Amino acid sequence: MNIYEKMMSIDRRILFVLIALSVIIPLLKPLLLPINVTKEAKHLYEFVDELKPGDVVLLSLDYDPSTMAECHPMALSILRQCFSRGIKVIVTSLARPEGLGTAEMALTQAAKEYRKKNGEDYVFLGYKPNAAAVVLAMGENFRLAFPNDFYGSDLENIPMIKGLKNYKNIRIVVTVSGSAIIDTWVIYAGGRYGVPIGAGVTAVMATDYYKYLQSGQLVGLLGGLKGAAEYEKLIKHPDMATKGMDGQNIAHLMIVFFIIIGNIGYFLGKKAKASKGMGG
Amino acid sequence: MNKKLQTRDKGCLRWWILPLAALIFLLALGGGVWAQSPGDTLPPSPPSGVTAFDTPNDAGRNITIDWQLSPDDVRGGKTVKGYDILRSESQEGEFEVVGSVVAGISTFQDDKVDNHKGYFYKVKAKDHLFSESEIVGPVETSGQWYNTNRTVVLIFVVLFTTLVIYFVSSAKKGKKLYVRPIPGMDAVDEAVGRATEMGRPILYILGLSTISDVATIASLTILGRVAKKVAEFQSKLIVPCYDPIVMTVAQEVVKNAYLDAGRPDAYDESNIWFLSQSQFAYAAGVNGIMLRERTATNFYLGMFYAESLILAETGNIAGSIQIAGTDAVVQLPFFITSCDYTLIGEEFYAASAYLSREPKLLGSIKAQDWGKLGLITLIILGGFFASLHIDAFVNLFTVGH
Amino acid sequence: MAIQFFIPHQISLEVYRGALDWLMIIAGFTMVLGIGSLIIHHTNKLKHQGEGWGYSVVTLLGLVVMAIAGVRGMGIDTPFMQIFIYAQNPIQATMFSLLAFFIASAAYRAFRARSFVATLLLLAAIIVMIGRVPIGAKIWPPIRDISNWLLDYPNMVAKRAIVLGVGLGMISTALKIILGIERSYLGGGK
Numbered sequence: 001m002n003i004y005e006k007m008m009s010i011d012r013r014i015l016f017v018l019i020a021l022s023v024i025i026p027l028l029k030p031l032l033l034p035i036n037v038t039k040e041a042k043h044l045y046e047f048v049d050e051l052k053p054g055d056v057v058l059l060s061l062d063y064d065p066s067t068m069a070e071c072h073p074m075a076l077s078i079l080r081q082c083f084s085r086g087i088k089v090i091v092t093s094l095a096r097p098e099g100l101g102t103a104e105m106a107l108t109q110a111a112k113e114y115r116k117k118n119g120e121d122y123v124f125l126g127y128k129p130n131a132a133a134v135v136l137a138m139g140e141n142f143r144l145a146f147p148n149d150f151y152g153s154d155l156e157n158i159p160m161i162k163g164l165k166n167y168k169n170i171r172i173v174v175t176v177s178g179s180a181i182i183d184t185w186v187i188y189a190g191g192r193y194g195v196p197i198g199a200g201v202t203a204v205m206a207t208d209y210y211k212y213l214q215s216g217q218l219v220g221l222l223g224g225l226k227g228a229a230e231y232e233k234l235i236k237h238p239d240m241a242t243k244g245m246d247g248q249n250i251a252h253l254m255i256v257f258f259i260i261i262g263n264i265g266y267f268l269g270k271k272a273k274a275s276k277g278m279g280g
Numbered sequence: 281m282n283k284k285l286q287t288r289d290k291g292c293l294r295w296w297i298l299p300l301a302a303l304i305f306l307l308a309l310g311g312g313v314w315a316q317s318p319g320d321t322l323p324p325s326p327p328s329g330v331t332a333f334d335t336p337n338d339a340g341r342n343i344t345i346d347w348q349l350s351p352d353d354v355r356g357g358k359t360v361k362g363y364d365i366l367r368s369e370s371q372e373g374e375f376e377v378v379g380s381v382v383a384g385i386s387t388f389q390d391d392k393v394d395n396h397k398g399y400f401y402k403v404k405a406k407d408h409l410f411s412e413s414e415i416v417g418p419v420e421t422s423g424q425w426y427n428t429n430r431t432v433v434l435i436f437v438v439l440f441t442t443l444v445i446y447f448v449s450s451a452k453k454g455k456k457l458y459v460r461p462i463p464g465m466d467a468v469d470e471a472v473g474r475a476t477e478m479g480r481p482i483l484y485i486l487g488l489s490t491i492s493d494v495a496t497i498a499s500l501t502i503l504g505r506v507a508k509k510v511a512e513f514q515s516k517l518i519v520p521c522y523d524p525i526v527m528t529v530a531q532e533v534v535k536n537a538y539l540d541a542g543r544p545d546a547y548d549e550s551n552i553w554f555l556s557q558s559q560f561a562y563a564a565g566v567n568g569i570m571l572r573e574r575t576a577t578n579f580y581l582g583m584f585y586a587e588s589l590i591l592a593e594t595g596n597i598a599g600s601i602q603i604a605g606t607d608a609v610v611q612l613p614f615f616i617t618s619c620d621y622t623l624i625g626e627e628f629y630a631a632s633a634y635l636s637r638e639p640k641l642l643g644s645i646k647a648q649d650w651g652k653l654g655l656i657t658l659i660i661l662g663g664f665f666a667s668l669h670i671d672a673f674v675n676l677f678t679v680g681h
Numbered sequence: 682m683a684i685q686f687f688i689p690h691q692i693s694l695e696v697y698r699g700a701l702d703w704l705m706i707i708a709g710f711t712m713v714l715g716i717g718s719l720i721i722h723h724t725n726k727l728k729h730q731g732e733g734w735g736y737s738v739v740t741l742l743g744l745v746v747m748a749i750a751g752v753r754g755m756g757i758d759t760p761f762m763q764i765f766i767y768a769q770n771p772i773q774a775t776m777f778s779l780l781a782f783f784i785a786s787a788a789y790r791a792f793r794a795r796s797f798v799a800t801l802l803l804l805a806a807i808i809v810m811i812g813r814v815p816i817g818a819k820i821w822p823p824i825r826d827i828s829n830w831l832l833d834y835p836n837m838v839a840k841r842a843i844v845l846g847v848g849l850g851m852i853s854t855a856l857k858i859i860l861g862i863e864r865s866y867l868g869g870g871k
Binding site for chain 1: 698705709755756771773774776778781782784785786788789790793795803806810813814815816817819825832833836840841844
């Protein structure tokens with residue numbers, strides 16, 4: 001096997017090790033590269049920032065542990081922004097049952113930081129199967145989908161949610177998800193009931209939702225770890241996402257490097273074969 | 281002497297009471313004046329043009345009240361703080377406040393009313409004083425049987441359904457319909473044959489969605505046809521399922537495919553089972569199957585999410601032929617880089633018709649093609665009119681709530 | 682549901698709400714089916730000591746342990762949640778992190794400039810990969826705008842075209858099923 005063939009067929013385990021190193025080393029030795037804020041993230045931030053204390057936001061944390069790395073920092077940032085401004089939050093988790101744990105983790109962490117009380121400053125409704133049915137039911141009345149909150153309290157006895165009926169009492173729905181449940185929120189809650197929708201999604205899905213931004217069906221969009229880092233910058237609370245951006249920078253460059261090496265090997269190998277054929 | 285004193289006293293009492301009362305009155309009036317903004321002793325002008333009507337396109341129990349803003353509801357004029365909306369069940373009856381809006385808003389929806397009952401409304405403009413509009417009514421509310429805002433959608437649905445029925449009928453009458461080759465579907469026979477030669481099983485993944493997803497149903501239709509070929513080739517088919525309902529349907533589909541192929545004895549229900557409803561647990565399980573069983577052919581047909589690349593790349597490592605098809609546009613690039621054949625978008629929906637070559641099913645593909653032609657025409661026209669800033673054409677297609 | 686979309690009347694709404702309630706109830710019951718199938722599949726594997734039967738032991742043990750832990754409560758300090766946070770979370774995150782490695786190996790293998798179209802794909806991939814991270818702007822500032830342009834226009838155009846086709850395909854498939862033209866999913870043959 002000549003050098004060009006070797007360049008074209010590097011053992012994938014070597015690639016895996018190099019990718020691992022390109023993520024681990026910046027975590028240990030941060031590069032502290034600046035983060036630019038996109039207009040999609042800024043629109044979402046400004047919408048929430050213009051709400052008044054006492055306004056209610058519905059935050060649907062529709063992600064599970066697999067997408068936690070990208071979605072959890074977004075959820076924390078939005079909760080921190082709401083709690084710091086006295087905005088009340090209703091939290092649900094509709095995508096998968098595993099999402100309950102991650103949603104509760106984010107909520108209790110943010111509530112502890114800002115000393116917010118369950119029932120007065122936030123309500124955690126929990127999970128129900130069949131997201132489309134639940135989203136539609138909440139458009140009529142929250143109690144249709146969730147007669148009790150996650151901890152078993154009757155919604156009628158919870159001070160924060162007593163006067164709230166449906167999306168008409170909500171200023172914005174923000175869904176943080178690694179699945180296509182965003183479409184459910186946009187089509188049913190936004191399209192049918194007219195409530196503004198904001199979204200935070202994994203990087204791979206972000207490009208799929210620019211169409212909603214362009215048509216105005218989404219108020220703002222956070223895409224992947226970068227989107228989470230942008231929001232942390234906007235709320236002036238750098239955390240996990242900001243730390244992870246350095247690793248992402250280097251990993252992207254490493255993949256580009258692999259592609260270039262592979263193509264160099266391909267073209268030079270082709271050239272060598274052609275000249276061998278002509279010579280032989 | 282006492283009588284004179286009493287008389288004098290009474291006369292003394294009277295004379296200072298009146299000036300005192302006058303002084304108090306003047307003070308109160310003056311204080312009231314000082315408490316108000318200078319010159320603001322009059323209430324704001326009332327709102328005018330009040331109309332109340334049954335809110336259209338709803339289930340009833342909702343009345344919309346519109347009005348023209350008070351002339352004083354302007355910057356620089358007398359400040360109107362807001363409007364109260366009052367309702368009564370009779371014109372002479374007592375009016376109660378049913379809602380309030382801030383200044384600048386000229387509409388309100390009263391959703392605490394009963395159907396088929398007359399209500400009267402008036403609107404009050406207020407700052408520290410108030411003025412009321414004329415009373416309007418009686419207005420009744422009821423549910424509508426048709427939502428006029430969605431007429432455009434209905435027209436399109438009817439048009440497209442007509443197209444489908446027309447082409448299916450034409451196909452039934454024997455009209456030949458041309459469908460371009462789809463490489464992924466042409467390769468199914470070759471892929472199943474390869475598995476038989478190598479003595480290795482075929483893996484079929486129905487996607488990670490529920491039975492209510494059209495992609496899953498489309499995948500089940502293809503599964504029936506692939507299972508029949510597998511039965512004819514006497515190979516092994518493995519179908520690990522993400523959803524329990526999809527699993528029961530898949531078992532029936534494969535069982536009947538084996539029956540159709542005349543090999544009911546070869547059907548093994550344990551090859552179609554529920555694996556996990558957790559996305560990455562399912563991906564891990566499927567990866568394990570691919571590497572342990574060394575499947576010769578992998579089909580990924582249905583709705584996929586982030587696990588698509590994990591599945592496809594592992595299949596690549598295992599050396600399997602891979603045919604993928606999904607309507608999840610985001611996952612298509614991953615399948616294209618890792619699979620041998622990929623059905624993009626509606627090719628996936630056409631696959632069942634393509635495999636069976638049934639005229640009725642081919643007719644529906646024709647209807648899709650004509651539907652696309654119609655959409656392309658509308659897009660071109662829409663782009664043309666939008667460039668000329670003519671919004672009327674685009675507004676024709678607006679769908680309301 | 683399709684007809685209900687056009688009829689806002691109260692009666693239609695009641696039927697619709699009833700259907701939603703049924704959907705939620707049925708979705709919960711489907712788990713019974715799934716768990717039954719899982720138990721049967723793995724106990725059969727154990728009985729016949731099939732290949733990888735050790736994993737079946739782990740699966741069944743995990744099912745039993747989490748079911749018992751869940752019955753005792755699901756608050757943040759309960760065993761259920763502790764197992765979830767310290768076992769399931771890291772395992773699922775690990776599976777998702779495989780994507781980073783697989784993207785690298787897939788990109789290395791697939792992004793070869795074999796043809797004009799493949800070269801376009803390769804160049805677009807490089808521009809977007811570098812443009813979407815802050816270091817891209819440091820290396821060459823205009824790359825961020827080029828990357829955004831690629832995502833906002835060519836990418837959006839292609840995606841919209843595919844989505845329009847998919848939409849028509851979905852309607853067509855749904856109509857075929859409603860009208861009984863397509864019946865193979867019922868397992869009933871032609």
